[in-house]
Structures are given as structure tokens and as C-alpha cells.
Amino acid sequence: MNAADYQSFAEAWESRATIRSRPRRLLEDDQRLIYPLSRQPLVLSETFLRECPQQRDFALVQTLYKFINDVVIFETEIVDKTARSIAKNRFAVAFPFACRYDAMTVVVDEDYHALVAMDFMQQTVALTGIEPIQLPDEIELSRAIPAAVALAPEYLRSAVELICVAIAENTVTGDVAAFARDDSVKPSIKGLMADHLLDEGRHSSFWARMVRIYWHTASDTDRETIAQILPVFIGHYLTNDIQKSFDLRLIDALPVSETTRYSLREEIAGLAFPINRHHPLVGNIVRFFHNSSLLDTPCVQHALRDYLV
Structure with missing residues (x-):
């Protein structure tokens, strides 16, 4: 693909971008899960189901917080950095204006996604009363x-x-x-x-x-x-090193015996x-x-x- 062949998606962005077209999402106080069970294997482990199934929602809420934290880091520190550099014509690879305009829409979208994610974290804390444990900084x-x-x-x-x-x-x-x-x-x-x-x-x-x-x-x-x-x-x-460290912190935050904690650590060790x-x-x-x-x-x-x- 040549740069001269690039077609901007500016019109699609104006009509379809979520920042242009979506209302604020409000967290429901219902019986459905706040995070999929399949995406946090800890809560499906044999020890967890046997020893502390009542901690399921706490673990899922904390995992949602990590997911939100990951989104904010990804959007604002990684994608935003590269897209903004392209948009402002400061990138070592030169792109035509149409590409740079679209790159700026990516900056706007990604920062908005981070804002929405932070809003959801606030809503979740308010609804559940559960404060986040220490979240990764990368x-x-x-x-x-x-x-x-x-x-x-x-x-x-x-x-x-x-x-x-x-x-x-x-x-x-x-x-x-x-x-x-x-x-x-x-x-x-x-x-x-x-x-x-x-x-x-x-x-x-x-x-x-x-x-x-x-x-x-x-x-x-x-x-x-x-x-x-x-x-x-x-x-x-x-790699799953950061996820593994978070899961270990989550286990430490559970109100369970040291024996149970040891078993949970053993079970997640083989999940990578x-x-x-x-x-x-x-x-x-x-x-x-x-x-x-x-x-x-x-x-x-x-x-x-x-x-x-």
C-alpha cells in the first residue's frame, strides 16, 4: 500500500466514534457478574471453590480494577504516545496529512476510553464499597x-x-x-x-x-x-509475570488461612x-x-x- 492510496476514515469517525455517539454507561446493581469467570481462573480453582467461594465477587471486582488499570496504561502511555507523535509529524517515519489526521482521532478515542474506564472504576467502588488493592504500574x-x-x-x-x-x-x-x-x-x-x-x-x-x-x-x-x-x-x-504478581497480591488480600493461601498460590503457579x-x-x-x-x-x-x- 502506497501512502498516496490512503483513504481517511474521518467521516466514519464523526458519525460512529463512541465519544461522538454513545451515552454514559451506568453500572447496574443486579445479580450478573462484574467480570467474566473465565478471565480469572483463580476463582475457578479447586481450592477457591472449596475454601472461599464467598470471596468470588471480591476477586472479580479486583480483577476488573486491574483490567481497567491496564486499559488506562495501554491507551494513555502506549498507543497515545505513538499516535500523537504521528499526528504531530514528529515520528521518524513520515506519513501524509490524512494519516496524521486519523492518528489524532486515535489519540482522542484512546484518551476517552481511559476516561470511561476510570469512570467505571469510580462507579464500581461506589456500588460495591470495595477499594482496589495495589494495582500494577505497568x-x-x-x-x-x-x-x-x-x-x-x-x-x-x-x-x-x-x-x-x-x-x-x-x-x-x-x-x-x-x-x-x-x-x-x-x-x-x-x-x-x-x-x-x-x-x-x-x-x-x-x-x-x-x-x-x-x-x-x-x-x-x-x-x-x-x-x-x-x-x-x-x-x-x-509473558504473564505481571498478571501472576497481581494474582498473588489478590490471594494475600483474601481473608483465608495461610494453608488455603498456600494452596491457592500453588494452583495459580501452573496457569500460564x-x-x-x-x-x-x-x-x-x-x-x-x-x-x-x-x-x-x-x-x-x-x-x-x-x-x-
Whole structure:
């Protein structure tokens, strides 16, 4: 894809962006879950179900708080940074005005998503009376992107950052879609996810097109260099160290005996997905590599061979 072929989505944004078209979502005081059980395996563990099932809602609320915290970090510290740099023409990879205008809509959307997420945290504290435990101050991408960028020569660091953010945005879109389909959770939470998905679908396409435009201009040597960095990024991105630390803090916050706490720690120790083609997020990542045209390049195919079916 050439930069000259880029078509802005400005009109679609004006009519469909959630900041333009969605009312405030209000948290319901009903019997539905505030967070899907399937997304917090701790509450489904044998020890938890046997020893402290009455703590389920506390654990789910805390997990929602972490999810909200993750969204705020992702949107304001990672996506916003790269999109704003493109929009203000301060990015090392030059893009035409139409791309930069759309990048600014991404900035607006992502900051709005963070605002909505913070509103939901306030509403949840008010409804449940449950204050958040200590939340992480970073997410996996906070480590994965710098680790990947550090491997690139100076002149390629912006390109690597662009591709990493694009991978993440496309991965998140698939994850949010699964959340939005879960009928066990409160309608407002589902609505929040559906709103987010409406914007993220547009964003994922935007980032894939930015990468296609860049990749079209990249030399064979630069493509080879970037291809070697991609598995390093994926390895860091798919770790669960931060989630594991949070789960351990959550276990410490439960009013249970030390014996129960020990058993819960033992059970969550084996919950990590292997970082290979069977990881549940790898399908989304590989789909992005197809959509962005990177996987048409032999050096990328070779570098990602362990993740391809």
C-alpha cells in the first residue's frame, strides 16, 4: 500500500466514534457478574471453590480494577504516545496529512476510553464499597516495546515501535470482542466493551495500514533486521509475570488461612499459557501479520516460524 492510496476514515469517525455517539454507561446493581469467570481462573480453582467461594465477587471486582488499570496504561502511555507523535509529524517515519489526521482521532478515542474506564472504576467502588488493592504500574507492553526497540539501530526504532503498537492494537481488538460477547456479565460492562470494540476495529485497521505503508518503503536489509526483533517482542508481550504478581497480591488480600493461601498460590503457579503457537493470543497476532502484509515477506515467515501453524 502506497501512502498516496490512503483513504481517511474521518467521516466514519464523526458519525460512529463512541465519544461522538454513545451515552454514559451506568453500572447496574443486579445479580450478573462484574467480570467474566473465565478471565480469572483463580476463582475457578479447586481450592477457591472449596475454601472461599464467598470471596468470588471480591476477586472479580479486583480483577476488573486491574483490567481497567491496564486499559488506562495501554491507551494513555502506549498507543497515545505513538499516535500523537504521528499526528504531530514528529515520528521518524513520515506519513501524509490524512494519516496524521486519523492518528489524532486515535489519540482522542484512546484518551476517552481511559476516561470511561476510570469512570467505571469510580462507579464500581461506589456500588460495591470495595477499594482496589495495589494495582500494577505497568503492563506487559511497557516492557516488551522498549525491549524490542532497544534491539534496533537508532534509525529503525520508530519503525519497530510502530509495528509493536500495531500488533498490540490488533491483538486487543480480538480480546475485547470476546469480552463483549460474554452474556454472564452486567449489560453496562458488555456495553462498555462493545463501545470500545467499535473504536478498536477502526484503530486496528488504521495501524495495519500504517505498517503496510511503512513496509512498502522499507529496504530488504531493514526488513531482515526488524524480522529478527519480532520474536523477541512477542516473547515479552505474551509473558504473564505481571498478571501472576497481581494474582498473588489478590490471594494475600483474601481473608483465608495461610494453608488455603498456600494452596491457592500453588494452583495459580501452573496457569500460564505456553509462549508458542498454542497461546490464545497468537491467532490474533498472526492475523495482523497477514493483514499488514508483513507475512508476505520470506524473512518474516522464517522469523515467526514457531508461531505459524
